[in-house]
Amino acid sequence: MNIKTYALLIILLCGNLSILAQSNGGDGPFSQLIIRGVTLINGNGAPPMGPVDIEVINNRIKSIKVVGYPGVAIKDSDRPQLKEGGKELNCEGMYLLPGFVDMHGHIGGKAQGAEPDYVFKLWMAHGITTVREPSGRGVDFTLDLKRKSAKNEIVAPRILAYTGFGQGSDATISTPEMAREWVRNNAKKGADGIKLFGAPPEIMTAALDENKKLGLRSACHHAQLNVARWNVLHSARAGLTSMEHWYGLPEALFEDRTVQDYPLDYNYNNEQDRFEEAGKLWKQAAKPYSDHWNKVMDELISLDFTLDPTFNIYEASRDLQRARRAEWHEDYTLPSLWDFYQPSKISHGSYWHYWGTEQEVAWKENYKLWMTFVNEYKNRGGRVTTGSDSGFIFQLYGFAYIREMELLREAGFHPLEIIRSATLNGAEALGMDDQIGTVTVGKLADFVIVAENPLENLKVLYGTGAIKLTEDNTVVRVGGVKYTIKDGIIYDAKALLKEVKQMVDAEKKRLNYQIKQPGIPE
Numbered sequence: 078m079n080i081k082t083y084a085l086l087i088i089l090l091c092g093n094l095s096i097l098a099q100s101n102g103g104d105g106p107f108s109q110l111i112i113r114g115v116t117l118i119n120g121n122g123a124p125p126m127g128p129v130d131i132e133v134i135n136n137r138i139k140s141i142k143v144v145g146y147p148g149v150a151i152k153d154s155d156r157p158q159l160k161e162g163g164k165e166l167n168c169e170g171m172y173l174l175p176g177f178v179d180m181h182g183h184i185g186g187k188a189q190g191a192e193p194d195y196v197f198k199l200w201m202a203h204g205i206t207t208v209r210e211p212s213g214r215g216v217d218f219t220l221d222l223k224r225k226s227a228k229n230e231i232v233a234p235r236i237l238a239y240t241g242f243g244q245g246s247d248a249t250i251s252t253p254e255m256a257r258e259w260v261r262n263n264a265k266k267g268a269d270g271i272k273l274f275g276a277p278p279e280i281m282t283a284a285l286d287e288n289k290k291l292g293l294r295s296a297c298h299h300a301q302l303n304v305a306r307w308n309v310l311h312s313a314r315a316g317l318t319s320m321e322h323w324y325g326l327p328e329a330l331f332e333d334r335t336v337q338d339y340p341l342d343y344n345y346n347n348e349q350d351r352f353e354e355a356g357k358l359w360k361q362a363a364k365p366y367s368d369h370w371n372k373v374m375d376e377l378i379s380l381d382f383t384l385d386p387t388f389n390i391y392e393a394s395r396d397l398q399r400a401r402r403a404e405w406h407e408d409y410t411l412p413s414l415w416d417f418y419q420p421s422k423i424s425h426g427s428y429w430h431y432w433g434t435e436q437e438v439a440w441k442e443n444y445k446l447w448m449t450f451v452n453e454y455k456n457r458g459g460r461v462t463t464g465s466d467s468g469f470i471f472q473l474y475g476f477a478y479i480r481e482m483e484l485l486r487e488a489g490f491h492p493l494e495i496i497r498s499a500t501l502n503g504a505e506a507l508g509m510d511d512q513i514g515t516v517t518v519g520k521l522a523d524f525v526i527v528a529e530n531p532l533e534n535l536k537v538l539y540g541t542g543a544i545k546l547t548e549d550n551t552v553v554r555v556g557g558v559k560y561t562i563k564d565g566i567i568y569d570a571k572a573l574l575k576e577v578k579q580m581v582d583a584e585k586k587r588l589n590y591q592i593k594q595p596g597i598p599e
């Protein structure tokens with residue numbers, strides 16, 4: 078019996094409609110929802126402000142009302158009144174942020190054995206209410222989930238489908254005409270954009286031009302195979318709207334070479350080669366604040382080009398042990414996903430054939446130069462978004478998104494700049510800032526509510542919370558998102574996480590499986 082039938086049966090037995098709302102894991106939407114007494118951290122860079130009452134009618138923010146002052150009792154007379162059929166959520170002392178936008182979220186994958194329900198719940202448990210999928214299992218698969226999510230038939234963030242360029246085509250796209258036709262078809266199907274991995278210049282030019290004409294947006298992972306002839310600057314000039322990761326950026330910054338300093342026995346299909354040499358790439362680029370570095374940065378900003386760095390997905394490169402011993406693996410990582418992460422000549426991103434101190438130190442240096450660029454890009458007015466790319470390299474859905482925020486902090490972002498990057502900047506990059514991205518009257522009701530102040534410690538956003546020692550010397554966990562609200566529907570974030578743990582427990586029981594560290598004999 079599947080869950081839906083089971084839920085239906087319970088409803089029939091109990092005749093209780095409130096269970097119906099529970100069956101999708103959420104509560105609502107309501108004709109009126111009042112979130113009371115919360116401190117608002119908006120996505121526009123504004124400092125925290127509270128207490129406020131936020132009134133939502135169905136799925137639209139109706140009013141945001143300051144109802145008092147810190148430390149002073151709230152006067153009831155000043156507050157929005159609850160109407161019949163309405164719902165109140167008392168959030169006094171808590172913090173409310175706009176729903177998070179994950180700009181790089183693959184909805185699981187067959188190789189990882191990660192099904193959408195598992196991935197979606199991990200995302201929603203971490204306040205992610207919008208996800209851009211930069212290529213996945215195919216446009217039809219993603220669009221089906223997108224429709225279900227839009228109707229809130231499933232527990233899932235709102236989804237934007239950026240189809241992998243060429244996906245679904247029988248032949249390799251080898252001419253500009255073929256590229257244009259594929260792009261037109263993709264738009265006709267209802268996709269929101271395209272995700273490219275690099276291609277010959279004439280194909281990139283045609284695809285980006287056609288896509289732009291149709292009013293769609295685009296993302297590109299500039300794979301090393303095409304980057305010598307076409308780097309991010311070429312893409313930005315041709316109309317690409319966002320770059321993923323960082324490849325193609327050092328190449329745009331080259332001054333004394335035109336290709337990466339590859340060892341002569343390098344093989345791109347050997348991922349130890351690929352990732353180890355990538356760790357030496359930033360130092361081959363122009364130095365921070367040099368003329369060339371400045372010129373490239375300023376041109377990208379003038380083209381309104383978005384950087385989606387996905388810092389977290391490379392973190393195992395500089396600290397493998399940290400990534401593989403992350404405390405959430407035990408409870409929330411599926412056996413199939415854990416297997417997929419193990420060193421392998423086959424699985425993508427499992428490149429530690431022999432990963433040691435030398436590789437990690439090189440990557441630490443790589444990060445410094447990369448982060449310097451990203452932070453200064455933000456300082457000069459460039460748009461930087463928050464994206465995770467989970468499901469690879471020990472990075473787990475939801476958790477990795479919070480780690481991405483921490484890495485933006487390390488890059489030099491003020492916590493308020495991070496929240497803006499995770500909300501308004503994402504919304505802008507998707508062309509949805511009139512609907513989501515800030516808590517503004519008229520926008521959709523997508524919120525994250527957490528008991529602790531996330532600006533003070535971003536770790537409170539992790540599902541596992543932050544470690545804290547109390548006044549009486551007791552170790553406790555604080556935080557973890559309390560409510561994720563999407564489309565005016567309230568989800569108990571901790572309950573979602575519990576469901577994920579149950580899925581993982583069941584799978585471990587079925588397989589008699591235990592998470593073990595790589596290569597240790599039985």
Ligand SMILES: [Zn+2]
Pocket residue numbers: 181183211466
């Ligand atoms: Zn990706």
